[in-house]
Structure formats: structure tokens, C-alpha cells
């Protein structure tokens with residue numbers, strides 16, 4: 001029987017033990033269930049290659065990821081001018097969940113800031129129904145995202161991601177019914 005995991009990080013033969021240690025902080029990592037994009041068919045995940053989940057985007061931006069953190073290497077390179085973050089797991093989207101996780105707004109903010117630090121020329125917009133910045137330091141981070149990095153927060157999730165029939169290409173438009181956000185071509189859409 002294997003004694004360690006493949007990375008050698010966990011010893012399967014370890015026994016339960018009680019330890020008394022002095023620490024300054026405790027991090028409780030509860031884990032999470034990733035968003036299932038199939039419950040949001042209006043955003044055409046799986047049809048358009050530049051509609052991706054936040055975990056996929058995380059890999060894309062990671063220096064150890066498939067593109068060495070370089071979005072330029074992807075087929076979606078034309079999409080680099082705009083990044084749209086959809087806080088799609090908001091309670092108003094009850095198909096996803098009916099409570100506020102208190103994390104996705106700040107996760108989107110983190111993704112937006114990392115993107116701007118990576119490539120300042122990208123226009124980043126975060127679409128949301130509700131904005132929860134109630135945690136310690138979150139208001140400050142949000143303020144920095146807006147004032148320092150120029151990230152735009154737009155209240156209301158786009159209703160759909162649509163195929164652009166006219167151009168007969170993989171372009172598409174994002175239509176926000178209320179705000180008339182209009183036609184935004186070549187945007188990467190990240191479902192958070």
C-alpha cells in the first residue's frame with residue numbers, strides 16, 4: 001500500500017494526535033464547490049471559448065499555468081482588450097445558490113486587480129447584482145480597485161451573451177437590457 005501521496009506531502013499512515021502549539025493566526029480552509037456554468041445557459045459557456053469560469057481564468061493568469069501566465073499565447077488573444085467579470089453566483093441567480101457567500105465580490109475584485117497588474121491596458125468591468133464588501137479591509141480594496149486601477153463596477157448582470165449574426169464570426173455581443181451596455185466585442189467573460 002502507498003505510504004505517501006504522489007507529491008509526498010501527506011503520510012497516509014499518520015495517526016490522530018492532539019498537539020498544543022502557539023500560533024498567531026489560524027486559517028480555516030473549508031473548501032468550496034465551483035460554479036457549474038451549465039445552470040447559466042444564457043452565457044453560452046462551452047459555445048464560446050472566451051466565456052470561462054473563474055478557476056479557468058485563475059489557471060490562465062498563473063505563471064505555472066498552461067500559458068505561463070501569458071494571455072497572448074491563447075487563441076483568444078483578440079479578446080484581450082476587455083475582461084468582463086460576471087458575479088453570476090449571486091442569490092438573485094437562484095439556480096446557482098440562494099444565499100450570499102460573502103466571497104465572490106472580493107474574489108472578482110482580486111481577479112480584476114491581478115489582471116490590471118498583469119496587463120494595465122485591459123479594460124476590466126465587474127457586473128453584479130449586489131456588492132458585498134463587509135469583511136475586514138474589503139471596502140478599502142474595493143476603493144483601490146476603482147480609484148487606483150480604474151476597474152468599472154456595473155450594477156446589473158448582463159442578461160445574455162449572444163452570437164453576432166451580422167459579423168458571422170466568433171464575435172458576440174453582451175446585451176444589458178436595462179442599462180443598454182450595448183455591443184461589446186472581443187471581451188473575455190469570466191463567470192464567478
Ligand code: SF4
Nearest residue numbers: 087090100103104105
Ligand atoms: S453579493 Fe457578492 S459576495 Fe454575495 S453572493 Fe452576490 S456576488 Fe457573491
